[in-house]
Amino acid sequence: MLAAHALVDGRDSPALRELAGLPRRSNETEIRELYVQALHELGVSLPDEEIAGRCLLASLAFGLARSELSPKDVADRLSMTVAARTQEETRFLSVAADYSKWIGPDEPRDGSTI
Numbered sequence: 001m002l003a004a005h006a007l008v009d010g011r012d013s014p015a016l017r018e019l020a021g022l023p024r025r026s027n028e029t030e031i032r033e034l035y036v037q038a039l040h041e042l043g044v045s046l047p048d049e050e051i052a053g054r055c056l057l058a059s060l061a062f063g064l065a066r067s068e069l070s071p072k073d074v075a076d077r078l079s080m081t082v083a084a085r086t087q088e089e090t091r092f093l094s095v096a097a098d099y100s101k102w103i104g105p106d107e108p109r110d111g112s113t114i
Contacts, residue, residue: 003038013041053082057089060096075099 003020015038022031039046047055060077063069069077075096084090 003035011042013038015041050083050085054085054089056082057084057092061092071096071099 003016006016007020015034019031019034019038022034036046046052056078060069060074064071064074075098078093078096082093084093
């Protein structure tokens with residue numbers, strides 16, 4: 001859907017057109033490869049892993065604050081590789097861990113990494 005919106009907004013590339021035409025239940029690997037290729041064709045750089053993780057945290061926090069996401073939604077969308085860099089991020093991850101499907105009841109919940 002995002003690819004179709006990008007086309008409507010005037011962005012265009014062969015990979016973006018192909019991505020926009022994929023069925024919803026397409027192979028995740030194919031989608032990712034086309035997404036990366038489309039970004040490259042459009043001259044958009046992918047952020048490094050740390051920047052992407054911090055952007056994800058901010059996006060999830062805003063979604064939660066605006067009541068667009070539930071605490072469970074936030075926990076389900078977190079990546080295991082997202083690490084807290086600030087005290088606020090550590091607290092946010094600590095609370096999200098309570099709703100996480102990855103952390104069992106016997107595991108420590110220090111909030112430093114999920």
